[in-house]
Amino acid sequence: MDSNAKRGKPGDFSVAQRPAASGKGSTGALALQRAAYAMSVHDARELPRPGVPELAFAGRSNAGKSSAINTLTGRTRLAFVSKTPGRTQLINFFSLGEGAFLVDLPGYGYAGVPGEVRRHWQMLVGDYIASRESLAAVVVVMDARHPLMPLDRQLIGWLREARRPAHLLLTKSDNLSRQAAQRTLAKVRAEAASLCPGATVQLFSSLKGEGIDEAARTLARLAADKNKAPPKGE
Ligand SMILES: Nc1nc2c(ncn2[C@@H]2O[C@H](COP(=O)(O)OP(=O)(O)OP(=O)(O)O)[C@@H](O)[C@H]2O)c(=O)[nH]1
Ligand SMILES: [Mg+2]
Secondary structure: OOHHHOOOOOOOOOOOOOOOOOOOOOOOOOOHHHEEEEEEEOOHHHOOOOOOOEEEEEEEOOOOHHHHHHHHHOOOOOOOOOOOOOOOOOEEEEEEOOOEEEEEOOOEOOOOOOHHHHHHHHHHHHHHHHHOOOEEEEEEEEEOOOOOOHHHHHHHHHHHHOOOOEEEEEEOHHHOOHHHHHHHHHHHHHHHHHHOOOOEEEEOEOOOOEOHHHHHHHHHHHHHHHHHOOOOOO
C-alpha cells in the first residue's frame, strides 16, 4: 500500500473551507479542483508512458511539498502529509483531468535516512529530472526560514543543467513576519537570478492560504509552455 492510502493523519491542514485555486490566467486554467491520485512509482522503470505535462514538486523532507499540493487542489488529504520527515519515498502522481499531472517527488536532506535510501533518491529523482520527456517544470519547495540550503542549490543546479523551468516556492511563510518574508523573497529572487536564470520565486503558506493564486497561475503557464514547446529532437 502506498503512503497516500493512509489518510487522515494528524498534521494535515484543513483547507476544505477554502476555495481551490482557480488556476486561471492568460494561459488558461488547470483543473486543480479535479485532482485525483493516479499512481505511485518506486523505480524509474515503473514510470507511466510520457503524456500530458508533469509539474513536479521537489524539496527537502518536511519542506511542505505534499501540503502545497493539497492546498493548491483545495483538498485536505490528497497527498500524504506527515510530521515525520522523509515519509514520501515514492514518486506520487496526481492527475488533473486530461490537462496535467502534479507529481510529488520524495524529499531529500533528512539526516536519519540511510545511505542506500539517499542513493535511491539520487537515482530516481536525478534520472526523472534529467530525462523525463513530459516533465514541464519543477517547483522547488523550500521552508522560507531556511531557503537555498546546499542540497537545494544542488537540485537547482541540476534543473539549470537539464534546462528545466523552475519555480521556487518559499513555504511556511506564516512562520515569518511580513517584513522578514519580503526580505527573504527579495534575497532569494536576487540569488535565483544567477543560480537559475528565468526561475520565478514566490511566498506560500498552506496554513494561511497565502500565494495560492500566484502558484496556480504559474503552474498553468508552465504547463501551457510545455504544450507549446516542440517535442524533443526537433
Ligand atoms: N506552519 C506551517 N506548517 C506547514 C506548512 N506546510 C507544511 N507544514 C508542516 O510541515 C510538515 C511537513 O509537511 P509535508 O507537506 O508533509 O512536507 P513534505 O515536503 O511533503 O515532506 P516529505 O514528504 O517528508 O518530503 C507537516 O507537519 C506540515 O503540517 C505551512 O505552510 N505552514
Ligand atoms: Mg511529502
